[in-house]
Amino acid sequence: MRPETHALADGEVGADPTGDGEPMISFDHVGKRFFKKGKPFQALGDAHFDVRPGEFVSIVGPSGCGKSTLLNITAGLMRPSSGQVRYQGAPIGTVNTRVGYVTQADTLLPWRTVRQNIGIPLEIRHHPRTDRADLIEAMIEKVGLAEFGGHYPAELSGGMRKRVILARTLIYQPETLLMDEPFGALDAQLKLVLQQELLRLWADAGTTILFVTHDLAEAVTLSDRVVVVSSRPGTMRTIKAIDIERPRDVFEVRFHDRFRELQQELWAILQDDMLEGGEM
Ligand SMILES: Nc1ncnc2c1ncn2[C@@H]1O[C@H](COP(=O)(O)OP(=O)(O)O)[C@@H](O)[C@H]1O
Ligand SMILES: [Mg+2]
Numbered sequence: 001m002r003p004e005t006h007a008l009a010d011g012e013v014g015a016d017p018t019g020d021g022e023p024m025i026s027f028d029h030v031g032k033r034f035f036k037k038g039k040p041f042q043a044l045g046d047a048h049f050d051v052r053p054g055e056f057v058s059i060v061g062p063s064g065c066g067k068s069t070l071l072n073i074t075a076g077l078m079r080p081s082s083g084q085v086r087y088q089g090a091p092i093g094t095v096n097t098r099v100g101y102v103t104q105a106d107t108l109l110p111w112r113t114v115r116q117n118i119g120i121p122l123e124i125r126h127h128p129r130t131d132r133a134d135l136i137e138a139m140i141e142k143v144g145l146a147e148f149g150g151h152y153p154a155e156l157s158g159g160m161r162k163r164v165i166l167a168r169t170l171i172y173q174p175e176t177l178l179m180d181e182p183f184g185a186l187d188a189q190l191k192l193v194l195q196q197e198l199l200r201l202w203a204d205a206g207t208t209i210l211f212v213t214h215d216l217a218e219a220v221t222l223s224d225r226v227v228v229v230s231s232r233p234g235t236m237r238t239i240k241a242i243d244i245e246r247p248r249d250v251f252e253v254r255f256h257d258r259f260r261e262l263q264q265e266l267w268a269i270l271q272d273d274m275l276e277g278g279e280m
Pocket of ligand 1: 034035043044061062063064065066067068069070232
């Protein structure tokens with residue numbers, strides 16, 4: 001971490017600040033270097049924070065600051081060039097099967113129905129055939145697609161396809177969810193509906209969520225804490241605790257004074273990076 005560039009507020013970075021047990025995920029000075037045309041370039045500078053069990057943590061930062069890279073490393077799909085990620089205390093070696101990962105490019109198999117798409121993780125895990133159908137029906141119900149089990153992806157709206165992806169990820173009850181801008185391309189109203197659903201599912205299941213977004217309002221709406229990352233090489237600017245009580249109604253929370261304050265504070269930290277530093 002470049003000490004001259006990061007101003008840490010809230011005193012939340014580093015070791016478990018509350019001292020109440022082992023973190024679910026801990027990022028210990030994680031950096032990632034790639035090579036472009038034979039030349040090394042630093043994509044991710046230095047990520048250093050913990051995610052506690054059951055916590056909802058968002059990462060916000062401009063395009064190209066290494067957010068997806070950090071999730072890829074957490075999923076075990078990529079190795080860091082420096083530092084280490086630990087999952088429940090153990091270094092992540094190969095693919096981390098305890099996490100569910102909704103990637104930015106997530107798509108459904110077009111030749112399979114909703115039901116068949118949602119069942120994929122059960123097939124991969126050789127889940128007993130006999131209760132697959134029941135699990136799938138329960139999940140379809142949970143994400144509000146009861147009428148659509150036999151439909152194909154092409155017959156669904158964008159929001160419905162997101163629900164199917166969510167159902168497919170949740171069906172094997174991962175203890176941790178990594179989500180990379182899952183609602184990015186949706187219109188504003190639909191985004192709120194799905195945020196509400198996600199909060200409900202998260203509260204029911206007690207899942208730990210690490211969520212990437214570049215939408216500050218979304219980060220404040222959903223999170224317990226927001227990690228703010230600078231433009232490339234992504235360096236942590238601050239971690240902000242979102243002290244708004246739960247359960248939150250996503251349609252109403254944005255009218256709270258505290259919501260506006262937090263959003264403004266985050267924007268004040270990020271605006272230079274967002275306006276100048278991003279790759280978009
Ligand atoms: N596998 C890769 N090989 C080379 N460069 C990569 C690779 N993955 C990402 N990058 C580069 O690293 C930087 C960070 O990428 P990424 O993590 O996708 O950023 P973000 O998700 O914050 O937009 C970008 O410049 C991107 O082009
Ligand atoms: Mg990304």
